Amino acid sequence: QKEVEQDPGPLSVPEGAIVSLNCTYSNSAFQYFMWYRQYSRKGPELLMYTYSSGNKEDGRFTAQVDKSSKYISLFIRDSQPSDSATYLCASAPPGRRALTFGSGTRLQVQP
Amino acid sequence: EAQVTQNPRYLITVTGKKLTVTCSQNMNHEYMSWYRQDPGLGLRQIYYSMNVEVTDKGDVPEGYKVSRKEKRNFPLILESPSPNQTSLYFCASSLSGGGDEQYFGPGTRLTVT
Numbered sequence A: 001q002k003e004v005e006q007d008p009g010p011l012s013v014p015e016g017a018i019v020s021l022n023c024t025y026s027n028s029a030f031q032y033f034m035w036y037r038q039y040s041r042k043g044p045e046l047l048m049y050t051y052s053s054g055n056k057e058d059g060r061f062t063a064q065v066d067k068s069s070k071y072i073s074l075f076i077r078d079s080q081p082s083d084s085a086t087y088l089c090a091s092a093p094p095g096r097r098a099l100t101f102g103s104g105t106r107l108q109v110q111p
Numbered sequence B: 001e002a003q004v005t006q007n008p009r010y011l012i013t014v015t016g017k018k019l020t021v022t023c024s025q026n027m028n029h030e031y032m033s034w035y036r037q038d039p040g041l042g043l044r045q046i047y048y049s050m051n052v053e054v055t056d057k058g059d060v061p062e063g064y065k066v067s068r069k070e071k072r073n074f075p076l077i078l079e080s081p082s083p084n085q086t087s088l089y090f091c092a093s094s095l096s097g098g099g100d101e102q103y104f105g106p107g108t109r110l111t112v113t
Helices: none
Strands: A004-006 A011-014 A019-025 A032-038 A045-051 A054-058 A061-066 A071-076 A085-092 A105-110 B004-007 B010-013 B019-025 B031-038 B042-051 B054-057 B076-078 B087-094 B108-112
Touching (some): A004 A085, A019 A085, A032 A061, B019 B087
Antiparallel strands (some): A004 A019, B031 B087
């Protein structure tokens, strides 16, 4: 079993929709949770960063971590065609020596 | 401009021919890492380095070597490449650890025939 599981999609939504992307993880030691966005033919770039449980909001993006159920979510409001990309969740334990990524969910926002 | 650079960007080689993919960062980051990305498997860590002369295995280190002689450089070495090492490789760096924001290079697409 992979330590971080993510539905690969693809997920196709119309412009303006609310998008929900999800991951589950198995390592209860994970404390740091991230979402990276990767455009085609590019390296990933950090989108959201949260520590332990709770919500974090940044513009149209909200990251949510539920440590009791080992569930990580990313919500995108008013989705735009420019949001079309692969979204990777990632987690790290204390000490933060290594980062474990999910396999990525490909999102397509249709104009 | 703060960045991570990788060279070459594309490489086609034959089985057994040693190759090196270079990685350099100009942000004075302590932590550097190599990943490979394969369809359906996502990003998997090959090796990482917490500082000069300090390296450690990631999830898929077999068939790879690294060295960290200078803070800014972290080359990935394939001593005897095999077709199962055909992949997209990313180098990344961060301030002090894997849990910090990692800055990724543009990727190196390697094909081993």
